[in-house]
Amino acid sequence: MSKPVLRVQDLAVTFSSYTGGLLNRHERQLRAVDGISFDLDPGETLGIVGESGSGKSTLARAILGLVKVSRGRVMWRGEELTGLDEEALRQKRKEIQIVFQDPVASLNPRMTAGDIIAEPLWTFYPNMERLQVEERTRGMMKMVGLLPNQINRYPHEFSGGQCQRIGIARSLVLNPKLLVCDEPVSALDVSIQAQIINLLKDLQKKLGLALIFIAHDLSVVRHISDRVMVMYMGQAMEVAEKASLYRRPLHPYTNALMKSVPVPDPKLAAAARQESWLKGDMPSPYQRPKGCIFHNRCPLRVKRCEADVPALRRLENGDWVACHRAEELDLSIQVPASG
Amino acid sequence: MRQEGLLRHATTRLLGLVPTLLILITIAFFLIRMAPGGPFDGEKVLPPEIRANLDANYHLDEPLLQQYFRYLGQIITGDFGPSFQYKDWTVNELIAQGFPVSATIGGLAMLLAFVLGTLIGTLAALRQNSAVDYSVMGVAMLGISIPNFVVAPLLILVVAVYAGWLPAGGWDWSWQRMVLPVITLALPVIAYIARLTRGSMIEVLHSNYIRTARAKGLPELLVIRRHALKPAILPVISYMGPATAALITGSVVIERIYSIPGLGSYFVQGALNRDYTLVMGVVVFYGVVIVVLNFIVDLLYAWLNPRIRYDVT
Numbered sequence: 001m002s003k004p005v006l007r008v009q010d011l012a013v014t015f016s017s018y019t020g021g022l023l024n025r026h027e028r029q030l031r032a033v034d035g036i037s038f039d040l041d042p043g044e045t046l047g048i049v050g051e052s053g054s055g056k057s058t059l060a061r062a063i064l065g066l067v068k069v070s071r072g073r074v075m076w077r078g079e080e081l082t083g084l085d086e087e088a089l090r091q092k093r094k095e096i097q098i099v100f101q102d103p104v105a106s107l108n109p110r111m112t113a114g115d116i117i118a119e120p121l122w123t124f125y126p127n128m129e130r131l132q133v134e135e136r137t138r139g140m141m142k143m144v145g146l147l148p149n150q151i152n153r154y155p156h157e158f159s160g161g162q163c164q165r166i167g168i169a170r171s172l173v174l175n176p177k178l179l180v181c182d183e184p185v186s187a188l189d190v191s192i193q194a195q196i197i198n199l200l201k202d203l204q205k206k207l208g209l210a211l212i213f214i215a216h217d218l219s220v221v222r223h224i225s226d227r228v229m230v231m232y233m234g235q236a237m238e239v240a241e242k243a244s245l246y247r248r249p250l251h252p253y254t255n256a257l258m259k260s261v262p263v264p265d266p267k268l269a270a271a272a273r274q275e276s277w278l279k280g281d282m283p284s285p286y287q288r289p290k291g292c293i294f295h296n297r298c299p300l301r302v303k304r305c306e307a308d309v310p311a312l313r314r315l316e317n318g319d320w321v322a323c324h325r326a327e328e329l330d331l332s333i334q335v336p337a338s339g
Numbered sequence: 340m341r342q343e344g345l346l347r348h349a350t351t352r353l354l355g356l357v358p359t360l361l362i363l364i365t366i367a368f369f370l371i372r373m374a375p376g377g378p379f380d381g382e383k384v385l386p387p388e389i390r391a392n393l394d395a396n397y398h399l400d401e402p403l404l405q406q407y408f409r410y411l412g413q414i415i416t417g418d419f420g421p422s423f424q425y426k427d428w429t430v431n432e433l434i435a436q437g438f439p440v441s442a443t444i445g446g447l448a449m450l451l452a453f454v455l456g457t458l459i460g461t462l463a464a465l466r467q468n469s470a471v472d473y474s475v476m477g478v479a480m481l482g483i484s485i486p487n488f489v490v491a492p493l494l495i496l497v498v499a500v501y502a503g504w505l506p507a508g509g510w511d512w513s514w515q516r517m518v519l520p521v522i523t524l525a526l527p528v529i530a531y532i533a534r535l536t537r538g539s540m541i542e543v544l545h546s547n548y549i550r551t552a553r554a555k556g557l558p559e560l561l562v563i564r565r566h567a568l569k570p571a572i573l574p575v576i577s578y579m580g581p582a583t584a585a586l587i588t589g590s591v592v593i594e595r596i597y598s599i600p601g602l603g604s605y606f607v608q609g610a611l612n613r614d615y616t617l618v619m620g621v622v623v624f625y626g627v628v629i630v631v632l633n634f635i636v637d638l639l640y641a642w643l644n645p646r647i648r649y650d651v652t
Contacts, residue, residue: 064554066550066553066554086559087558090556090557090558091556093554093555093556094556097554098554100547100550100551100554102547105546105547105548106547106548106550106551107548107551108548108551108552108566109548109570109644109645109646110569110570110643110644110645119552119555119557119565120555120556123555123556123557123558123561124556154645154646156646167551170551170555171554174556
């Protein structure tokens with residue numbers, strides 16, 4: 001196996017909020033990301049899934065240095081990114097880029113598509129000839145499936161899917177080595193989702209990108225990932241190869257997420273609804289349950305889960321899981337998922 | 340493509356100005372005529388023959404509607420007629436004399452206010468909820484609340500009388516005599532613009548495309564200048580239209596306190612003396628200035644915000 005390009009070690013991001021009035025001010029700490037570790041090989045795709053509020057997007061931004069990291073390290077090709085000063089971190093943007101969730105709002109409405117895509121070039125290569133910049137911009141547009149003659153249009157003249165293509169062209173214009181996709185398709189129609197995912201897959205193959213792909217939907221991640229990490233309340237519940245994860249989830253939470261994927265067959269869907277696994281909502285991030293953080297929603301909990309925190313540990317097959325009962329449970333998927 | 344959109348936008352807006360001005364003139368004309376008294380109602384009652392001669396001379400003996408149409412025909416040629424009060428002066432001459440003075444002070448004040456206001460507002464937004472933010476906004480609130488007839492004498496007292504750095508008033512087109520009136524005029528506007536800028540800048544800085552700009556690897560200064568400043572300044576721009584008009588057409592208070600021969604004093608004098616032509620002239624002039632400035636603001640708006648251009652069909 002080749003050396004990983006990205007190593008994330010025990011990464012944590014904590015947000016503070018204040019309650020109370022001017023005098024009896026209390027600080028509350030919200031652990032959005034809480035001790036996440038993983039390696040990413042060149043050209044590999046890691047999918048990250050979890051419910052809303054599980055810390056996926058914060059993790060993505062922490063890797064990019066867009067939010068302040070409170071603990072842990074992000075190592076990029078042997079160099080530590082956490083703790084770099086603003087200018088040094090800025091230089092790394094050439095190598096690590098991000099595609100954002102809301103494609104329309106993420107584009108400056110006052111700039112043309114061409115300007116949006118070309119801006120990183122102006123910034124990092126101020127001496128580049130105008131013609132060369134335009135040529136590269138048109139090239140990028142063609143590569144992501146936009147028409148180069150749309151270069152002077154504004155974002156509001158494009159559809160959501162096209163805007164995301166602009167966002168992807170913009171993120172790739174500097175030839176990065178790692179692309180972090182923060183729920184790039186969750187705001188799009190299902191038919192467009194497939195187009196964008198296929199586009200990302202093709203581009204990854206063509207450019208040899210390492211990819212971190214975040215989604216709250218396991219079926220989306222399945223299509224593109226090599227490995228999948230399942231997050232819950234800022235922690236990793238399971239990190240597994242795609243094939244084994246989708247065949248036999250190790251963690252009850254992964255299983256619960258699988259069961260909540262809509263089934264496009266009314267008969268099967270009724271059955272799936274009956275054994276709905278996930279009870280209630282995620283607890284308040286300010287009051288984290290003792291023991292396993294998932295225990296109060298877990299249908300398979302035992303006494304031990306309420307007291308002991310399960311460590312993220314490696315199993316024989318190389319997958320990682322944070323559940324006391326991982327070996328004894330058999331959560332194999334009985335019904336082969338359609339499609 | 341981009342230019343055409345802007346040009347069409349400009350012509351549509353320009354055509355809309357004509358009815359606006361016509362309504363303004365009509366209302367002003369009949370309002371001032373409805374006010375009791377007339378230009379020749381002095382303390383000394385004029386002999387009826389002389390009065391009749393005067394009225395005939397100024398066409399005041401005609402029916403009001405006829406006078407109105409006469410006036411309309413007159414101002415279309417750009418002639419505001421003679422002043423009733425200032426003998427041997429036409430209204431055009433009075434405006435030509437007063438306006439450059441008022442416009443200079445007002446224009447400089449607006450320039451100062453715009454530059455300082457956006458700068459202060461941006462700084463406060465970047466340091467949101469810090470000591471810097473709170474103190475700057477506190478001072479700005481003071482700037483808005485203290486009326487200029489308090490600020491002006493205070494400035495004169497401290498800067499001109501005690502320190503003796505600058506003259507206390509008067510006018511000779513030298514920069515020394517402009518400093519105090521310009522500052523007095525600009526202070527509340529600086530404060531207002533700073534508050535406007537701060538508010539919208541905070542909102543813009545939280546938007547997704549600013550995050551994108553940071554992710555692109557832009558230095559923070561460029562993020563602000565290229566991405567955040569334009570949209571953050573939009574509310575300031577729309578405020579600046581009427582504000583500039585108010586500043587450059589002259590402030591009576593400022594012109595009185597600093598003894599400046601500007602347009603504002605003529606306006607008040609004209610109204611008090613029922614100097615119909617002078618009041619009408621200044622009102623129409625004021626109206627044209629406001630309408631033109633608003634038109635410029637509209638254009639700036641469209642230039643700053645490409646989405647607007649396509650809303651007009």
